Amino acid sequence: MPVVKLSNGREFTATAGANLVDAALSVDITLPHSCKTGRCSTCKCKVLQGETTALQTETGLTDAEKAEGWILSCVRSAQTDVTLEVEDLGHVVLPPSKTLPCRINSLDRLATDVVRVMLRLPPTADFRSLPGQYIDVIGSGGVRRSYSLANANMADKTLELHIRAVDGGVMSDYWFKQAKANDLLRLNGPLGTFFLRELKQLHLVFLATGTGMAPVKAMLESLTTAEPEQTPQSVTVFWGGRTAEDLYFDPQAIPAGHRFVPVLSRAPTVWTGVRGYVQDALLATQPDLAHTVVYACGSDAMIRSAKSSLLAAGLPATRFFADAFVPSASH
Ligand SMILES: Cc1cc2nc3c(=O)[nH]c(=O)nc-3n(C[C@H](O)[C@H](O)[C@H](O)COP(=O)(O)OP(=O)(O)OC[C@H]3O[C@@H](n4cnc5c(N)ncnc54)[C@H](O)[C@@H]3O)c2cc1C
Numbered sequence: 387m388p389v390v391k392l393s394n395g396r397e398f399t400a401t402a403g404a405n406l407v408d409a410a411l412s413v414d415i416t417l418p419h420s421c422k423t424g425r426c427s428t429c430k431c432k433v434l435q436g437e438t439t440a441l442q443t444e445t446g447l448t449d450a451e452k453a454e455g456w457i458l459s460c461v462r463s464a465q466t467d468v469t470l471e472v473e474d475l476g477h478v479v480l481p482p483s484k485t486l487p488c489r490i491n492s493l494d495r496l497a498t499d500v501v502r503v504m505l506r507l508p509p510t511a512d513f514r515s516l517p518g519q520y521i522d523v524i525g526s527g528g529v530r531r532s533y534s535l536a537n538a539n540m541a542d543k544t545l546e547l548h549i550r551a552v553d554g555g556v557m558s559d560y561w562f563k564q565a566k567a568n569d570l571l572r573l574n575g576p577l578g579t580f581f582l583r584e585l586k587q588l589h590l591v592f593l594a595t596g597t598g599m600a601p602v603k604a605m606l607e608s609l610t611t612a613e614p615e616q617t618p619q620s621v622t623v624f625w626g627g628r629t630a631e632d633l634y635f636d637p638q639a640i641p642a643g644h645r646f647v648p649v650l651s652r653a654p655t656v657w658t659g660v661r662g663y664v665q666d667a668l669l670a671t672q673p674d675l676a677h678t679v680v681y682a683c684g685s686d687a688m689i690r691s692a693k694s695s696l697l698a699a700g701l702p703a704t705r706f707f708a709d710a711f712v713p714s715a716s717h
Pocket residue numbers: 420421426520531532533534535548549550551552553554555556557558559578597598600709710711712713714717
């Protein structure tokens with residue numbers, strides 16, 4: 387069976403036909419990933435040596451990236467021994483993902499097109515997640531959609547989701563027109579590798595668009611109880627929307643010692659705050675990118691644009707983490 391080598395020297399044997407992310411996970415090696423369906427690019431890495439086979443279309447790669455040797459390891463299997471330019475997550479052990487029943491505890495409109503859903507787990511359920519991770523909610527007929535967890539503390543067995551309505555969306559139709567308290571659903575999770583890494587002596591910057599604020603809220607909440615050695619030099623949150631209504635809650639209510647910068651792309655003339663896009667707003671502050679770590683969440687367009695402009699301006703590639711809200715593969 388082919389042997390897969392990573393940049394930090396770790397290696398594993400790839401099971402025939404298995405994608406590289408799952409093959410690694412089966413021996414407790416975690417490669418960065420999120421959607422696992424070739425759309426979000428979180429698992430993007432370069433093949434330095436050897437041959438891999440695409441198991442599914444790599445929607446999250448451009449033709450130029452494919453020509454340069456980039457692959458999406460969640461939808462590629464090893465054909466020969468392979469050397470990849472990627473590191474695993476080291477000592478981090480992800481909480482086990484499980485499929486559990488849950489009920490809707492409450493539904494609250496936070497804006498015309500955003501609803502907060504509180505899901506209640508069975509009292510005996512043992513569910514843990516790292517702030518920033520997401521779950522898949524499985525609705526009637528097996529429809530499955532991903533939603534980030536917006537709360538860090540789940541001691542009371544409730545999970546908070548912030549859901550934006552998508553026109554013509556199957557689950558949007560459910561959340562905004564049919565869902566009611568006590569509805570029975572299933573969830574699978576926690577999922578993904580979007581969570582805070584080493585922060586010491588770094589400036590921590592969050593970039594969010596729309597409901598991309600959900601995992602940022604969970605991460606901010608976790609910072610309020612962080613050990614001093616995990617405390618960054620500074621924390622700044624840039625939250626972008628078209629108009630003020632898109633910024634549907636006040637992140638300053640979370641006591642994480644952070645600076646909050648609302649950014650509007652279609653602001654009315656009376657708006658005196660920052661205009662444009664979150665990544666440009668960050669660059670306009672002339673940040674010390676050599677000592678900054680960025681966590682970006684929300685639209686795929688923002689994440690691609692932020693990554694390319696921040697890396698070009700000097701942010702080390704290993705200090706950009708993202709979770710893209712790409713559409714689901716199944717409809
Ligand atoms: C890791 C991850 C985390 C996510 N977390 C959240 C979250 O916390 N909150 C949240 O609101 N959403 C989140 N999403 C998006 C969510 O999973 C759904 O894709 C979205 O809500 C649409 O589902 P739907 O069933 O309403 O629409 P669908 O029935 O899936 O789609 C209807 C139509 O709209 C298109 N479409 C779907 N999404 C988009 C989009 N974003 N932009 C443009 N067109 C689109 C589809 O291609 C389709 O044509 C997340 C996605 C991922 C991958």
